[in-house]
Amino acid sequence: xxxxxxxxxxxxxxxxxxxxxxxxxxxxxxxxxxxxxxxxxxxxxxxxxxxxxxxxxxxxxxxxxxxxxxxxxxxxxxxxxxxxx
Numbered sequence: 001x002x003x004x005x006x007x008x009x010x011x012x013x014x015x016x017x018x019x020x021x022x023x024x025x026x027x028x029x030x031x032x033x034x035x036x037x038x039x040x041x042x043x044x045x046x047x048x049x050x051x052x053x054x055x056x057x058x059x060x061x062x063x064x065x066x067x068x069x070x071x072x073x074x075x076x077x078x079x080x081x082x083x084x085x
Contacts (some may be wrong), residue, residue, distance in 0.1 A: 048077040 031037045052074055
């Protein structure tokens with residue numbers, strides 16, 4: 001639970017202070033569905049795919065996009081993550 005409070009504190013430090021509360025509520029609701037749950041922090045440098053997806057999502061201006069396979073902008077990052085680079 002300590003990690004959850006760290007997530008909360010990190011979210012509240014952001015510029016939009018109303019959105020983090022909704023995200024935290026959703027996390028708590030989803031977490032309650034599991035008998036055991038671990039949330040592990042991973043630096044963006046260690047997870048290039050998630051970082052690339054987040055950057056791309058920020059530029060799509062709220063559009064939902066579903067890909068049937070990995071999009072081209074992600075291929076290089078997928079390879080680097082797979083190799084541990």
